[in-house]
Each structure stands twice: as C-alpha cells, then as structure tokens.
Amino acid sequence: MRRDAGKGEMGMRKVSRIQEVRSFLREASGRSIGLVPTMGYLHEGHLSLLRRSRKENDVTAVSLFVNPTQFGPGEDLEAYPRDLERDLALLEREGADLVFAPRPEELYFPDASTWVEETRLASGLCGASRPGHFRGVCTVVLKLFQIVGPTRAYFGEKDYQQLQVIRRMTRDLNVPTEVVGCPLVREPDGLALSSRNTYLSPEERASALRLSRCIALAREAARGGQRDARSLRETARRHLEEDPRIRVDYLELVHPETLEPLETLDGEGRLILAAWVGKTRLLDNGTLCPEAGR
Numbered sequence: 001m002r003r004d005a006g007k008g009e010m011g012m013r014k015v016s017r018i019q020e021v022r023s024f025l026r027e028a029s030g031r032s033i034g035l036v037p038t039m040g041y042l043h044e045g046h047l048s049l050l051r052r053s054r055k056e057n058d059v060t061a062v063s064l065f066v067n068p069t070q071f072g073p074g075e076d077l078e079a080y081p082r083d084l085e086r087d088l089a090l091l092e093r094e095g096a097d098l099v100f101a102p103r104p105e106e107l108y109f110p111d112a113s114t115w116v117e118e119t120r121l122a123s124g125l126c127g128a129s130r131p132g133h134f135r136g137v138c139t140v141v142l143k144l145f146q147i148v149g150p151t152r153a154y155f156g157e158k159d160y161q162q163l164q165v166i167r168r169m170t171r172d173l174n175v176p177t178e179v180v181g182c183p184l185v186r187e188p189d190g191l192a193l194s195s196r197n198t199y200l201s202p203e204e205r206a207s208a209l210r211l212s213r214c215i216a217l218a219r220e221a222a223r224g225g226q227r228d229a230r231s232l233r234e235t236a237r238r239h240l241e242e243d244p245r246i247r248v249d250y251l252e253l254v255h256p257e258t259l260e261p262l263e264t265l266d267g268e269g270r271l272i273l274a275a276w277v278g279k280t281r282l283l284d285n286g287t288l289c290p291e292a293g294r
C-alpha cells in the first residue's frame with residue numbers, strides 16, 4: 001500500500017487469508033484503521049457503518065464472514081443469504097480499502113479450544129434464546145480485532161445487545177479498539193433493515209411492520225406520562241400479538257447500558273425485542289424517554 005493510500009483512493013483490495021490482511025495493514029502503520037465486521041449480504045445499514053468509518057479513519061477494512069460458531073443447531077447457518085459478488089461491488093463503490101472474506105478454515109483451527117465469553121450482559125434476551133450465540137460473536141470479534149488491529153470498530157444498534165456485549169468484552173479485556181455504536185437504519189415504512197428480511201413473504205413483510213410500530217406505541221405512552229414498565233411492555237406486546245403471524249420471543253424494557261430490566265421508566269430506557277414473523281426471527285429496539293417531546 002502506498003503511503004498516501006486509504007479512503008479507497010488506491011482501489012479496493014479483497015483478501016481471504018490472515019497473512020494478506022496483516023501484510024496490507026503493516027503498511028498502514030501510523031494511520032487509523034476502521035473495521036466494519038459483517039456477515040455480508042450488505043444493505044444500507046451496513047453501508048452506514050462503512051461511511052462512518054471512512055469519515056473517521058484513514059483506512060477502512062470490512063469483513064464478510066458468516067460465522068458458524070454463533071449459530072446454534074437448527075438455526076439458519078446454511079440458509080443465511082450470501083452474495084459475495086454483489087457485496088464486493090457495493091464495497092468498491094463505497095470506497096472500502098480492504099475486504100477480508102475468509103473461509104471458516106482460515107479463522108478456526110479444527111481443534112480450537114479457546115472461547116471468549118461475556119457472562120453478564122450476554123446471558124438474557126438473545127443470549128437466553130440462542131445459547132452460545134454471544135460466545136461465538138465475542139470469539140470471532142476478538143479474533144478479527146487481533147487480525148486487523150483496528151483503531152475503531154463499528155457496530156449497529158440494530159443488534160443492540162450485541163453492541164453492549166462487545167463494548168463490555170473490549171473494556172474487560174483491555175482491547176485498544178474504540179467500539180463505535182451506529183444508529184439503526186430503517187426502511188421508509190419503519191422496518192429495521194436486516195439481511196434476514198429477504199426471507200419474508202409479502203404478507204410477512206407487512207406483518208413485520210408491527211415490530212417498529214409497537215415501539216412507537218410504547219414511546220407515545222411514555223411521552224403521555226406512563227412510567228410503569230409492565231404497562232409499557234404490555235402496550236407493545238399487545239400490538240404484536242394481535243397478528244397471528246407473529247410470535248414474540250422476548251420483549252423487555254431495559255437499562256440502556258446494563259440491560260437490566262426496568263420496573264419504572266425514570267430515565268432513558270431501551271425497549272428491546274425479538275419476534276418470529278412466520279419462520280423468520282427479527283430484532284428491533286428503540287429508546288423510551290419519560291420526558292414529553294423527546
């Protein structure tokens with residue numbers, strides 16, 4: 001890489017080997033590196049992280065890796081949508097400097113016996129429904145941090161619990177990377193962008209709008225003075241359960257950092273949920289504030 005490379009000026013480099021990442025980035029020494037970890041099948045949510053990284057760093061690396069260790073038995077590892085050619089074209093257009101798309105054998109030794117586990121924030125919500133999920137996420141994210149050595153790493157608030165778990169893991173293990181949380185990007189009608197939206201039939205797509213709508217209803221109730229967490233949760237849950245295509249996995253009002261369930265909305269709270277729409281499990285979340293007008 002030339003000394004003045006970065007910000008996509010030199011064209012994008014696509015690699016699949018750890019050594020290639022290391023030799024590319026060795027030449028970036030002294031410059032800031034932003035990392036955007038993804039599982040591919042990119043959409044505007046991912047691209048918002050990439051754009052933020054390009055603004056804040058000299059060099060931006062994106063990983064494309066459907067990480068097997070965060071999927072449980074019976075989950076959609078095989079079916080997970082993939083389109084490498086399309087992803088590469090988008091990344092090139094957006095000015096990524098480096099794309100790391102390894103095969104599972106490149107990242108995991110067949111006899112790997114070391115795992116990274118955050119034990120508090122990861123235990124409830126998605127962690128309760130998907131045992132082992134965050135262990136797989138933390139392990140692969142720490143591995144990516146070790147490979148890339150990013151100054152900053154970008155994660156979306158769409159996966160709100162994941163963001164908090166990674167923040168904690170990074171703090172607890174003294175990883176010298178700043179974890180940057182980025183706002184949830186929605187379709188114009190409110191649906192949170194997600195690679196898994198591609199699984200939805202048109203009818204399910206219409207039902208899925210209830211996820212963002214139920215958060216808006218709870219937010220209106222909070223603005224109207226409702227502080228009781230049970231009542232706010234019930235407002236949201238009722239809206240989801242009116243639709244027979246939806247099955248709520250969990251729906252909680254939690255403290256935005258500790259993810260502890262709230263009884264009363266005294267300060268800011270996060271309404272956070274996972275729900276099955278047909279056979280597709282989707283996430284959504286949003287802020288609730290007691291003050292009127294926020």
Ligand SMILES: Nc1ncnc2c1ncn2[C@@H]1O[C@H](COP(=O)(O)OP(=O)(O)OP(=O)(O)O)[C@@H](O)[C@H]1O
Pocket residue numbers: 037038039040044045046048049154155156157158159182183184185186192193194195196197
């Ligand atoms: N709508 C979104 N807004 C902001 N960030 C997002 C959005 N969707 C995904 N991201 C972020 O992009 C990163 C990579 O996510 P991932 O590749 O799993 O995509 P995804 O759309 O969340 O897929 P899935 O369908 O598996 O949930 C994560 O940090 C995730 O939070």
Ligand SMILES: CC(C)(CO)[C@@H](O)C(=O)[O-]
Pocket residue numbers: 037038039065067070137140141159162
């Ligand atoms: C952070 C991540 C890339 C780790 O595989 C994944 O969980 C995701 O895409 O959110």
Ligand code: BAL
Pocket residue numbers: 039070071159
């Ligand atoms: N962004 C979420 C990754 C997963 O569901 O495994």
